[in-house]
Amino acid sequence: MSLQFNNEQMTEFKSLVARYPEGKQKSALLPVLHLAQDSFGGWLPTEAMDYVASLLEIEPIEVYEVATFYSMYNLKPVGKFVFEVCQTGPCMISGSENIIAYIQKQLDIKPGETTKDGMFTLKLVECLGACGYAPMMQVGKIYREHLTKEKVDAIIAEYRMQVVALN
Amino acid sequence: MGVKLLLEKANVPGIRTYDVYRREGGYAAAEKALKEMSIEAIVEEVKKSGLRGRGGAGFPAGMKWSFIAKPEGVPRHLVCNADESEPGTFKDRYLMEFLPHLLIEGLLISSYALGSNDTYIYIRGEYAWVATILEDAIVEATKNGWLGKNILGTGFDCMIHVHRGAGAYICGEETALIESLEGKRGNPRIKPPFPAIQGLWMRPTVVNNVETLAAVVPIIKMGGEEYAKIGVGRSTGTKLISACGNINKPGVYEIDMTISVEDFIYSDEYCGGIAGGKKLKACIPGGSSVPILPANLLLKTAKGETRYMNYESLSDGGFATGSMMGSGGFIILDEDQCIVKNTLTLARFYRHESCGQCSPCREGTGWMEKILQKIELGKGESSDIDLLWDIQRKIEGNTICPLGDAAAWPVAAAIRHFRDEFEWHIQNRELSQTSNFGLQHYADPIHVPA
Numbered sequence: 219m220s221l222q223f224n225n226e227q228m229t230e231f232k233s234l235v236a237r238y239p240e241g242k243q244k245s246a247l248l249p250v251l252h253l254a255q256d257s258f259g260g261w262l263p264t265e266a267m268d269y270v271a272s273l274l275e276i277e278p279i280e281v282y283e284v285a286t287f288y289s290m291y292n293l294k295p296v297g298k299f300v301f302e303v304c305q306t307g308p309c310m311i312s313g314s315e316n317i318i319a320y321i322q323k324q325l326d327i328k329p330g331e332t333t334k335d336g337m338f339t340l341k342l343v344e345c346l347g348a349c350g351y352a353p354m355m356q357v358g359k360i361y362r363e364h365l366t367k368e369k370v371d372a373i374i375a376e377y378r379m380q381v382v383a384l385n
Numbered sequence: 386m387g388v389k390l391l392l393e394k395a396n397v398p399g400i401r402t403y404d405v406y407r408r409e410g411g412y413a414a415a416e417k418a419l420k421e422m423s424i425e426a427i428v429e430e431v432k433k434s435g436l437r438g439r440g441g442a443g444f445p446a447g448m449k450w451s452f453i454a455k456p457e458g459v460p461r462h463l464v465c466n467a468d469e470s471e472p473g474t475f476k477d478r479y480l481m482e483f484l485p486h487l488l489i490e491g492l493l494i495s496s497y498a499l500g501s502n503d504t505y506i507y508i509r510g511e512y513a514w515v516a517t518i519l520e521d522a523i524v525e526a527t528k529n530g531w532l533g534k535n536i537l538g539t540g541f542d543c544m545i546h547v548h549r550g551a552g553a554y555i556c557g558e559e560t561a562l563i564e565s566l567e568g569k570r571g572n573p574r575i576k577p578p579f580p581a582i583q584g585l586w587m588r589p590t591v592v593n594n595v596e597t598l599a600a601v602v603p604i605i606k607m608g609g610e611e612y613a614k615i616g617v618g619r620s621t622g623t624k625l626i627s628a629c630g631n632i633n634k635p636g637v638y639e640i641d642m643t644i645s646v647e648d649f650i651y652s653d654e655y656c657g658g659i660a661g662g663k664k665l666k667a668c669i670p671g672g673s674s675v676p677i678l679p680a681n682l683l684l685k686t687a688k689g690e691t692r693y694m695n696y697e698s699l700s701d702g703g704f705a706t707g708s709m710m711g712s713g714g715f716i717i718l719d720e721d722q723c724i725v726k727n728t729l730t731l732a733r734f735y736r737h738e739s740c741g742q743c744s745p746c747r748e749g750t751g752w753m754e755k756i757l758q759k760i761e762l763g764k765g766e767s768s769d770i771d772l773l774w775d776i777q778r779k780i781e782g783n784t785i786c787p788l789g790d791a792a793a794w795p796v797a798a799a800i801r802h803f804r805d806e807f808e809w810h811i812q813n814r815e816l817s818q819t820s821n822f823g824l825q826h827y828a829d830p831i832h833v834p835a
Contacts, residue, residue, distance in 0.1 A: 237546040239460075239503070242586055247568030248551050252510065280568075287570040287740075289552035290510045306472045307673055307730045308629045311722050344554070344734045345472040345673075346511050349714070350627055350635035359513040 221265050227257050231273065243274050247284055250274065251291055260300070261292035289343065297332040297339035299377045302356040305342045308349035317353045317365045318342065324374060337381065338374070387654075388615055390603040390623045391596070392639045395483045401518065403525035406486040412531060414605040418494045419537050422605075427498040431601060433609030435621035440466055440557070440594030441672060441712040442787075443696055452581040453499055454589040461589045463501035465492055465598055466562060467508040467515075470554040472673035472734060473714025476625035477595035479637040481508075481515050484599070485522035489545065491598040493531060494605055496543045499591055503544055507562050510551040519547050554738035558786045559592040560584075561740065572742045573786035596625055616642040620695035624713055626655075630668075631719035633657035642695035646670070647684045649694050650717065663719040664824060667803075670699055671711020673731050674791030676798030677724070678708050679826060704798070720824050724806045728799040729757040735792035746789040749780040753796055760807060763814035770807050774800055802826075 223231055230253055238245040250270055251262065258266045262285055271278040285291045292300075303318050318340075322328060325338050332339040348354045351363035362373055399405040406412070418427055432447030453461060465488070469477040481488055488506075496504045508516050523545050526532045534542045548566055550556050556565045560574035563585050584590025600622060604612045613621045620642040629635045632650070634657035640649065649655045650665065659665050665680045685692055687706035692698050696710045718727060736750035753776055756769050777793035784790070800807060805826060810817045 237548070239586070242567070244568035245548075245566060248510070248565065249549055252549060252551065274568075276568075283570055284568065287553065288510070288550070289737075291551060305730065306734050307669075307727050308473050308716050310730045311630055311716075311718055311727060343552075344737050345470060347469050347475045347478055347509065349473050349475055349629035349716070350637070351475075352629065352635075356511055 221258055221263075221269050223253075223257060227253060235274075244276050244280070247274060247276070247281065248288070251281070251285060255291060260296050260298075261294060295332075296341075298337050298381065299357055300339045300341055302341045302343045302346070304344070304346050304348070304352070304354055304356075306345040308345070309352040309354065312352035314353040317355075317367075317370065320367050320370055324370065337377070387639070387641045387644065388623060389639050390612075390615075391480065391484070391487065391599055391625065392637070395479075401483060401485060401522075403486060403522070403529055406484075407529075411486055412490055414602045415490045415493050415531060416537065418605050419497055419539050419541065424498050424500070427494065427605065430604055430609035431498075434600075434604045434612040435609075435619060436597065436600055436604060436612070437619070437621075437696065438594055439596035439600070439624065439713070441471065441674075443710060446593060446597050449581070449593070450495075450499060450591060452579070453591055454582045455500070456589070459588055460502065461500050462585045462591075463492065463496045463499050463504045464559075464562065464566065464585060464590060464592045465504070465506040465595060466557060466559065466592050467506050467512070467595045468550055468554075468557040468562060469512075469595070469712075470509055470557050470738075471712045471714055472731065473629055473669060473716040474627055474672050474712040475629075476627040476637050476713055478512055478515060479627070480595055480599055480625065481512075481519060485518050486526065487599050487602055488519070488595060489522050489526050489531070491601045492545055493526075493536070493543060494601050495591075495593070495598050496545075497536075497539075497541055501591075502542050503546065505566060505585075506545060506547050507556070507566055508547060508549055509556075510549045513549065516547050516549050523547070553740075554734075555740045555786070555788055558788065561786065562592060563590065570740070572740050573788075575785055617693070617695055618697055620697060620710075624694075624710070626694065626713045626715050628656050628715045628717070630715075630717035631660045631663065631722070632717045633660050640694055642693070644694050645684075646692045646694055646699075649715075656715075656717070659717065659719050661719070663721065665717065666720045666722055666824060667718045667724065669708075669714075669716040669718075669795070670694075671709045672714035673716070673734065674794055675709040675711040676704055676707070676794055677718075677727075677802065678798075679802045681827065682706055682802070704794070705801075708798075721821060723761075723821055724799050724803040725757065725761050725810050728795060729754065729761050731795045732757050732792070735788065735795075739788060739792070743784040743786075743789065745780045745783040746792060749776050749789070750792045752776050753792070757796075760810050763810070763818050765807075765811040765814075767808070767811055769811065770800060770804065 234249045235246045267281040271281045329342045353365045354363040436446045437443040555561045556571040561571040565571045580590040686701045732754040736754045741747045777796045780789045781793040806822045
């Protein structure tokens with residue numbers, strides 16, 4: 219098997235499993251899938267799910283049924299930065315539709331698509347619990363709130379710069 | 386200024402850290418509870434306080450605690466519900482983000498009272514940075530002897546673990562949350578058995594909301610009787626309200642439940658009025674699943690009395706003319722908002738979040754979304770309104786968990802109070818694509834259905 223946690227990830231895996239009583243290691247499945255997704259390029263190929271199943275000593279189907287149930291697990295490849303824009307009521311009445319249309323225009327992609335350079339994916343999501351700071355989106359582990367067109371431009375530029383800086 | 390019991394110290398610089406929290410009087414309630422009080426006395430204070438579950442259902446917390454089974458040799462668990470996912474609700478996030486040690490202290494006292502040696506915080510997966518803040522606070526609390534073995538020499542061991550969910554509204558329902566915590570899909574369980582008898586890993590379990598558990602700290606500090614003096618009737622203590630939508634000052638506010646809805650919306654201390662000087666059209670006062678109310682029924686009850694921000698007053702008139710306190714997610718819609726469209730986004734939300742276990746909810750939420758979409762896009766027929774009404778009635782009460790009800794109520798209330806707006810959409814297919822129904826409802830000042 220080629221997909222495997224490195225030493226640091228394995229230490230994290232063990233500390234996650236240690237949060238639950240002995241014999242109840244399946245309870246660590248959700249946190250471990252987060253770790254796997256973060257470790258293996260932002261999504262969960264079948265190989266990654268099978269690997270998690272073997273680590274937790276459960277059947278692969280027990281992992282598949284969980285990975286397909288929860289919206290945060292990506293079952294196909296995504297861009298380097300995933301824009302998850304909230305479209306539920308409170309965000310909608312605060313103007314999320316304009317923001318979504320603007321992002322589509324700026325990145326030239328539709329919801330669910332990834333830019334050709336593999337940089338950005340646009341995902342429409344349901345309420346993220348930031349209704350007072352609407353419109354908003356989640357990018358990775360942080361929230362970008364009070365979005366305006368100018369702010370969207372700045373955010374896109376910021377992530378492009380990040381990649382340039384890394385290269 | 387109203388009484389502040391939870392957010393009093395929220396603006397103290399550095400309050401997120403243990404040192405500042407402790408210096409500001411933090412962990413004094415935990416010390417009092419563990420050193421000076423018996424387990425029975427703690428439960429008694431919570432009962433006397435009249436504290437009701439702050440997650441949405443409003444069930445008395447002390448009573449919930451007293452149901453926990455105590456079979457010999459079986460571990461018990463306290464689980465903190467931090468899955469906050471009801472649209473319009475973001476109060477628990479605020480509390481955890483700025484006052485993590487207040488929650489840890491509340492969890493410690495509650496774990497002691499319930500005999501939970503391993504307590505879990507189930508936090509929604511998207512609040513990843515909040516989970517990190519909590520984990521840091523747990524490390525600090527452990528270093529300073531408030532968690533771990535033999536806390537304060539009492540012989541009581543307690544560890545708090547953070548468990549991140551992964552995006553599923555349904556996991557806010559306590560048995561779905563337990564399933565998820567066991568590493569499964571969030572499918573609610575059939576009750577009974579209730580979690581208090583067979584919960585996490587089939588062990589006796591109590592699941593409480595973040596705000597409920599944080600409120601245990603002031604209750605222990607001041608005593609249940611004093612706490613119960615704040616507020617009115619069965620709405621005791623303070624409540625966090627997360628206000629959003631078309632208002633000048635969206636945010637999280639702590640209120641003492643004696644303030645009127647009108648003052649809450651228009652006073653500068655709270656929402657600061659409707660944004661842009663526009664008129665108030667409607668409000669969903671307790672999170673997206675509670676009935677929407679038109680402005681005239683929001684500010685006054687059907688009897689013409691002032692409506693207040695508390696459990697009893699918000700539900701005055703039942704679902705015919707009232708709503709619910711719910712989770713405290715307070716959503717304001719101004720005169721430019723379209724009720725059909727707003728209802729459509731909520732219907733889409735519930736379709737997305739239905740776990741798929743019960744047919745009425747799985748199928749019904751999908752049909753409600755499709756029909757609302759049709760009306761919104763100017764393709765509706767007059768029979769669609771009755772069809773929607775029929776579907777929501779067939780969902781309500783026919784599912785294992787309350788998600789079915791939560792999906793049905795917003796649709797029912799929108800039709801109940803804004804039927805003329807739905808009809809206008811259907812009769813003016815083209816016009817409705819470019820223009821808005823606005824405040825035409827209020828041509829008829831008494832908009833109270835029988």
